[in-house]
Amino acid sequence: MKMILDERGKKYILKPNEEFQSDLGIIKADVLDKAQIGDEVKSHLNHTFKIVKPNINDFIDLMDRRCSILIKKDIGLVLAHTGLGSGDRVVDAGTGAGAIALNFGNVVGSEGKVFTYEIREDFAEVAKKNIDNFGIENIEVKNKNIKEGIDEDNIDLIFLDLPKPFEIFEEVQESLNVGGWLAVYAPYIDQAEISYRIAKKLGFYNIEIIEILERGLEVRPQGVRPKTRMVGHSGYLVFARKL
Numbered sequence: 276m277k278m279i280l281d282e283r284g285k286k287y288i289l290k291p292n293e294e295f296q297s298d299l300g301i302i303k304a305d306v307l308d309k310a311q312i313g314d315e316v317k318s319h320l321n322h323t324f325k326i327v328k329p330n331i332n333d334f335i336d337l338m339d340r341r342c343s344i345l346i347k348k349d350i351g352l353v354l355a356h357t358g359l360g361s362g363d364r365v366v367d368a369g370t371g372a373g374a375i376a377l378n379f380g381n382v383v384g385s386e387g388k389v390f391t392y393e394i395r396e397d398f399a400e401v402a403k404k405n406i407d408n409f410g411i412e413n414i415e416v417k418n419k420n421i422k423e424g425i426d427e428d429n430i431d432l433i434f435l436d437l438p439k440p441f442e443i444f445e446e447v448q449e450s451l452n453v454g455g456w457l458a459v460y461a462p463y464i465d466q467a468e469i470s471y472r473i474a475k476k477l478g479f480y481n482i483e484i485i486e487i488l489e490r491g492l493e494v495r496p497q498g499v500r501p502k503t504r505m506v507g508h509s510g511y512l513v514f515a516r517k518l
């Protein structure tokens with residue numbers, strides 16, 4: 276897979292045998308197909324573009340989506356807090372466009388496996404296409420309501436990003452390995468609170484609710500200061516471990 280970066284740092288994923296067009300000009304398909312990662316190519320308007328290998332974040336930024344996707348600050352915490360690693364088995368729901376499922380697949384590698392449940396057929400199709408285009412083979416998209424049952428067991432992490440996730444915590448507990456993690460993404464605090472209380476009642480350990488606040492800094496001639504704009508709120512993350 277190749278990506279093209281323009282002089283402003285704007286990025287686009289290239290499709291094989293397809294001409295590239297933007298406001299900075301046109302580049303013919305044969306020029307792009309021949310270009311190697313690191314090469315520079317010129318548009319017919321003489322603007323310079325760089326050919327770059329996209330990483331998972333570039334791919335997710337540019338992939339097709341029909342619903343909101345999880346953002347890096349929250350994905351990063353799920354991966355770090357649960358210690359997900361190579362060879363692990365993950366259940367994920369709902370898939371949406373597949374943002375966190377792709378990250379799970381990337382981390383667990385070819386020895387691991389991700390089963391991601393999506394209730395909507397159209398969303399499941401988009402996610403399948405995104406995963407195929409990314410070129411990863413360890414993610415299975417299941418067009419299924421996860422509340423009708425979790426088919427897998429010996430799971431190291433179950434991640435739930437759906438309404439009323441606590442309705443299936445008992446099934447989650449059965450599917451998890453001892454030491455495995457439940458992680459819930461909840462935009463509303465009452466969902467996070469109910470998840471916490473139910474996880475506690477069921478005997479999960481190490482239960483925590485965490486919110487990540489991310490603030491960038493800007494470097495100006497006058498000095499360095501926090502940016503005026505920040506992501507005010509995305510969601511709460513609830514973690515609980517089966518021991």
Ligand SMILES: C[S@@+](CC[C@H](N)C(=O)[O-])C[C@H]1O[C@@H](n2cnc3c(N)ncnc32)[C@H](O)[C@@H]1O
Nearest residue numbers: 344345369370371374375393394420421436437
């Ligand atoms: C906000 S999106 C998920 C975003 C995604 N987790 C990501 O990584 O960007 C929520 C998704 O959950 C799906 N969903 C809702 N209830 C579900 C259920 N019971 N089983 C499976 N998927 C469900 C919705 O159709 C929607 O696509």
